[in-house]
Amino acid sequence: MSVGIRHDDLRRRNRAMVISAVRRAGQPSRTEIAATTGLSHSTISAISADLIQEGILSESKATEPTALKRGRPQIGLALNPEAAAVLTVVLSLNFLSVAVIDYAGQVVAEEQLRLDTLVMPRDELIGECLAIVRRRLHDPDLDVGSVARIAMGIQGITDTHSRVMLWSPITPLTDIPFADILEKEFGIPATMENDCNMMAVALQWRDPERYRDDFIAILLSHGIGMGLVLKGALFTGTHSSGGEFGHMIHRPGGALCRCGRRGCVEAYAGNYAIWRSAMGISEDAAPTDVGDADMRALAAKARQQDGPEREAYRRAGEALGFGLGSLFALIDPAPVAMVGVSAAAFDLIEPALREAIAQTAGGQHSESISFDTEPNELPLIREGCAMRALTFVDQEIFAPGGQARTGTVGKNVA
């Protein structure tokens, strides 16, 4: 069972708390930190003195010119950008992108690459990933602190421990242990994250007001993915990254899904499904790849006039609505972010979606369920990976005596 708290863990945890408060709040003063953590001023003072001395935090003189308030002005504390750096790798369909981010969260270098992920053999795919990382790591122009962590994001399914890509739509290859491969090659702790989970993490940082304790990020793209945050923590399956919303069953025995099964939500709401339906192609036809431009054209046509295109979006909305209804039956309604190219066509999807959801148990307060859209998923995934890696570093730097969490664990610290 859960382990007791040793006396020395105390300082470690409270250091974590302070760092996390600074990362969250921007430039909080010691007094603010004391307020949010509930620790005494003396403790915060002691801990932040340590952290400054170790080069993790720094006092930011650059506060507003006039404090306007009486009394000694607060001294803002900031993360020292040079304390460390992290590297993100995002692998998506025909596209590989890497970024180096300093400890304060600023991107200091990037590189992007087109490649033919669908047909690349295993060695080549891995090789390209390693090569691009190596180039960024050994860039002589970079004078940022040493890279302390790598987070890789990928479309598809990863394991619970964030080590292995189990399956991905971008390649026929399966079970690639990217985390181990990266760790072995560069000697830097690495994790392999699911794209939609990273979207959720990013949303939580971008708009903590709206995306706080419970919310859902749904990727409407070629496939349908989901990142789920419940009670403030990223939700993952017991074995895999989980949250395979797209493969909940909408109609038993129904349309053919990319996964080979029938009736999944995705088989009605994925890009290929909308396309198939709009073109009058049989529901039994194998999924085909549809470009983003084609999808945008389809949406435009659907907006222009009633017809099979509009009907296709309607059916997609219906599938998503019943799927969300079932999901809400399990977890209760929560704010939803629709991300991806089809999120730009959410106006076509929403009416049928709301109508469907109203017919479900979760739709009792259908109107109160709010949707937000974000057509571009890649920046979100990158940000999510960056924050994920940085929070890991937060936990490692301050925990020099902590458990041997050499990245083998992958706990949720969302």
Add this chain to the structure above:
Amino acid sequence: MSVGIRHDDLRRRNRAMVISAVRRAGQPSRTEIAATTGLSHSTISAISADLIQEGILSESKATEPTALKRGRPQIGLALNPEAAAVLTVVLSLNFLSVAVIDYAGQVVAEEQLRLDTLVMPRDELIGECLAIVRRRLHDPDLDVGSVARIAMGIQGITDTHSRVMLWSPITPLTDIPFADILEKEFGIPATMENDCNMMAVALQWRDPERYRDDFIAILLSHGIGMGLVLKGALFTGTHSSGGEFGHMIHRPGGALCRCGRRGCVEAYAGNYAIWRSAMGISEDAAPTDVGDADMRALAAKARQQDGPEREAYRRAGEALGFGLGSLFALIDPAPVAMVGVSAAAFDLIEPALREAIAQTAGGQHSESISFDTEPNELPLIREGCAMRALTFVDQEIFAPGGQARTGTVGKNVA
């Protein structure tokens, strides 16, 4: 955000740890506790000395006659039954049952009552509950420590904070704040728990080997309910008790459900649905109450010969299978316990269930998903309530200076 750890919380938490270790392990020695908690022997020694001195624990001389081992024999620590007591109230269809349980978990008094829950007015229903509790609390024969906590269990939906019965199939009444009512009447902290959640809690205590970190308890009765444990903790919705598995959508626009909507899993697998189907009654017909005896007769007939009865169970299995498939798409497969009268007919349900699940994303390893059955739900619910109440007491007795958690919070400590 999460609050810092004050220095004085440390002892409180570690005391909790020790108590919890004793409750879990039965009669562990100090050495064993030190091993499971990771705390040092001296610390465990000090804490258990305190707890014994306070009458919470006691040294159990009644260890096995011969330890067979060399060295000083271990002294088992046990919960002192007289340290406190808890009271459970379980309200189900036409049935009210109360039990008093000592701190060691033994039932010391019970009372059960038949009543007509479906037609009772609000005041009367509440009145009966209060009356039966009052009788047990003031029983002069009882010389157990004072009752420190009440846990009430009910079929239906409760709120996340375990305070209010929001809706229940056993009564047309809604939104009864039982926890507040009990607290106000008796001045004892109380919670209002969902029946299926309590089933899950009980299973975790009964068979921690099988039901440990991730598992599902499904109630197959008049309605279909679920208790879900994920990562060792009871899973609840964001607003309600959640886990309304029975109201996930099986067939959009399909059979009429008791909840008034169409196509829910329950509308195919609830007792009334199986009955309706077996009797050739329309799927649009209003649900009727079916007795347990009738259901057993139906199952017997279905076993005897192929016919509409067998087909009804097959369809129930199919609905449950697709529902579980969708659930497994979200959380990955986990062991399942089927509880309730129709669990006794699981042989009739299983084939279609497995066939359906194999067609879903969650069913990839369909064979490896294991089911266990338990026809009688009431004892499980009672046990779950008892353990829930006792673990609350565990947290209150040792935490005399803790936050004001006077039962207002209802955190998951599954």
Add this chain to the structure above:
DNA sequence: GGTATTTTTTTCGGCGTCCGCAATAAATAA
């Protein structure tokens, strides 16, 4: 311009908790 006021941050003494190690206790093996 000098002093009072306000607010933030640091310092210091005290208390409580945990750990390691040594001592003690209680059994079996020789």
Add this chain to the structure above:
DNA sequence: TTATTTATTGCGGACGCCGAAAAAAATACC
């Protein structure tokens, strides 16, 4: 009877947090 093994307790030391007081750094007021 003595040696050995294992469990538990006692003691000294280190560490972390808190509260109160002091110090620091600004504005407000006269």
